[in-house]
Amino acid sequence: MFEIPEYVNIARQMTESLTGKRITQGDLGNSPHKFVWYNMKPSEFAAIVKGKAIGKAYTRGRWLFLPVGDKHILVLGECGGKILLHKSALMLPHKYHLSLHFEDGGALTATTQMWGAMELYEKGKELERQYIKGMRTTPTEPGFTSTYLSNLMRESIGSGFKTVKAILTQGQMIPGLGNAIAQDIMFKAKLNPRQPLDALQKNHVEALHRAIVGTLLEAIRLGGRNDEFDLYGNPGKYVRLMDKNAVGQPCPECGAKIEDMSYLGGTCYFCPTCQRLL
Ligand SMILES: [Zn+2]
Incomplete structure (x- = not known):
């Protein structure tokens, strides 16, 4: 996708x-x-x-x-x-x-x-059109600040999207993100996919905000993911850190083995040490 x-x-x-x-x-x-x-x-x-x-x-x-x-x-x-x-x-x-x-x-x-x-x-x-009408602020727009994300978390929890993976991928809370890029965002923010949002402190929200914006900008700069094709039929150059190929491999940060788990309609790839539940 x-x-x-x-x-x-x-x-x-x-x-x-x-x-x-x-x-x-x-x-x-x-x-x-x-x-x-x-x-x-x-x-x-x-x-x-x-x-x-x-x-x-x-x-x-x-x-x-x-x-x-x-x-x-x-x-x-x-x-x-x-x-x-x-x-x-x-x-x-x-x-x-x-x-x-x-x-x-x-x-x-x-x-x-x-x-x-x-x-x-x-x-x-x-x-x-449904999904275009009322679309929330997207992470590449100037309004997507750390304060915006903090407020969005309260709204997300109220809508039943209560964990880090849920706010990233469910309910069009953050339009344009999907299960692929979300894995790298959670890894860079050092947050577990199942992490409840209501336990996050200001520094965690800021780390998540930096990871969302930074990962997207890098993937845009590299012309998209390497498992998708551009208008001219060439693959992108963004290679995901956390995907099925990473499972069992050492974490680039700490060396622990990367694990996978099924959660919220897709597989998550994560480091059990860097991405502990808070
Ligand atoms: Zn690690």
């Missing part, structure tokens, strides 16, 4: 390579998939996008926004899979769930492996 670093990188690459390109043809894929969320019929989509120029892409949380002409926005959200630019429309993947062809002969495809939204809105209407 793409998380903030992959979306930021793909939006930047789209701005670099797609802005101003005119669409000759668009379609909603060649491979039906029940977990792809569309909001219109393929014929309506094709009619709206034809002849329109692409605007400057932008992203928030796990949502990517691509202006199509002056009046529409293509929304690609919550995706796991690939969003690829092809130099030639003859090189399209076997299966895809959305494509845009351009007058220079190139094409964009989006293919999801798990689920994802591929929706076209009249400008402004996308802000009414």
Whole structure:
């Protein structure tokens, strides 16, 4: 699944390579998939996008926004899979769930492996969509301060998301984070995934805030994770510290063996010594 670093990188690459390109043809894929969320019929989509120029892409949380002409926005959200630019429309993947062809002969495809939204809105209407409407401050926005995080923790506990992993990955409390990058954040903050939030002191909150922002900035700088692909089909260069390959290996900080555990709908990887429960 793409998380903030992959979306930021793909939006930047789209701005670099797609802005101003005119669409000759668009379609909603060649491979039906029940977990792809569309909001219109393929014929309506094709009619709206034809002849329109692409605007400057932008992203928030796990949502990517691509202006199509002056009046529409293509929304690609919550995706796991690939969003690829092809130099030639003859090189399209076997299966895809959305494509845009351009007058220079190139094409964009989006293919999801798990689920994802591929929706076209009249400008402004996308802000009414579930998960976009009311989206909380994301960690790459200036409002995401340590004080904000401290206040968010109280809200999170009140909503039933009472542990460190819960606030990082559940209930859209911190939009754009997922189970992958959360592992490194918890390791860098020296906090256990099951750590109750109500036991955290100010210094722990500050450490968690530093770990969230620092890990994201590093992953953005490196073009996303190395198990995801960018717009040009190249893997990112951010290698996770805490993933399945780390299990049984010595912790880079203390040498203890890294362990895994299943918790809150995904596997956690952690150091039993550095990340003790408080
Ligand atoms: Zn350790």
